Amino acid sequence: MASADQESSERTGIDGAGARMRLRVPSVAERVAEELRYQLAEGFLVPGAKLTEATIAEDLGVSRNTVREAFAELASERLLVRHPNRGVYVATLEAGDIHDVYTVRRAIEVSSIRAGGSPERIAAVRAAVEEGKRAAVANDNEGLGSANQHFHGAIVALAESGRLNTIMAQVLAEMRLYFHKATMNAHFYSDWLKENEQICSALESGDLERAGDLLLAYLNRSEQQQATIHGE
Amino acid sequence: MASADQESSERTGIDGAGARMRLRVPSVAERVAEELRYQLAEGFLVPGAKLTEATIAEDLGVSRNTVREAFAELASERLLVRHPNRGVYVATLEAGDIHDVYTVRRAIEVSSIRAGGSPERIAAVRAAVEEGKRAAVANDNEGLGSANQHFHGAIVALAESGRLNTIMAQVLAEMRLYFHKATMNAHFYSDWLKENEQICSALESGDLERAGDLLLAYLNRSEQQQATIHGE
DNA sequence: ATTACCGGATTGTTCAACAATCCAGCGATC
């Protein structure tokens, strides 16, 4: 769900004659990157932590060169930062980065929702809203978080732009890394639960202007909250 | 100019005591990537061309592994595409990619200009406009193209967002690759020369609404033109 | 306290090898 989707247009089914289709088997480097992405999203690797090539290579049973390739990929996604000759570290949040991230989100999310989208894409937004409601009644704090990410991902997906989708996926991965479970409590979620509902309703009724305004207001307020949480 | 600027905050001066500051010397892989980027922008490597690891490694006098690292970086910027076990190729323009690229541009450029910017950033936009005028009177077709890219880059720079800047830099690199000199003639430029002037004036006068509308109109028309040029 | 130096550790890069995969050509089969 969190991974980029640009090249994943491979079919995963089986053809009519019974012969297996060519399943796309990820390269070792890709699997290493995926594993690291998982550990980052899960909070096992915290911002600022140092990743030593040799250690990870041994832990995962792969070559050092392969680990380097994975590092390069994650660095290009801003999840890791390279300090030349010093090592790679889990990305940390510098002052101003919060505003930076939200600037990107405002640009692509608002632009996407203002342009509307096909009924199927709008239905996907609705589905994310309902997913959030279900997680709420189930008291599934974990599920609430991912439902929200699905919601905002679905909004960008309205634009049907592969490039915007991958950009958004990367931004969401960054946010998972920075604003981890610890920083968000249940009281935090209740706000946008009905706000997402409003945005989705406006979108469904074709009032794109209002949907965009609501979304923009939400993003501005969310930035405020995150800024106060993350010191100053 | 075209390269990413996220990490280039190293100082390039010399300190007062006369001791040399630590100049950031790019790694070999970075220089290989830079060389390939140059050849791509210059049109020496055309879309669809195949890049063989061993050949390039020998040509540039570096190791195959280093070439692979450079390939990975350029692939993450969408300038190259990897076909697993088959090789890397210069990215080609699929149907719908034009719309995709312009969707990204509309999102980040319009959003940036609508938010305005500091006087210095606005002055940079003005500088790009003047740069275009000078190139026009000098009949410098080459200079006209880069002036236009500087103009749109300066617009995104209004937002003061490092992430948006790198995204825009990548998009511009893609456009340099696809819409090469051959596809644009002098008659093509004359249009937006005064259009950039109008946009810049509106920006300087604080009429952000109008500036955004003009920019949006330009992007829509430009997409139309590129679509008709590139088949269809 | 500051500076200079030294040794260990880690990264950057190269090289050589091998496995896995793809591609083109060629013959065998129906």
Next chain:
DNA sequence: GATCGCTGGATTGTTGAACAATCCGGTAAT
């Protein structure tokens, strides 16, 4: 004659080892 399967050559994917370059901490000298 077209399809199928095979085989050989070429390229990529991955590994392992080696070495140079660089950084870091500690120690000694001033």
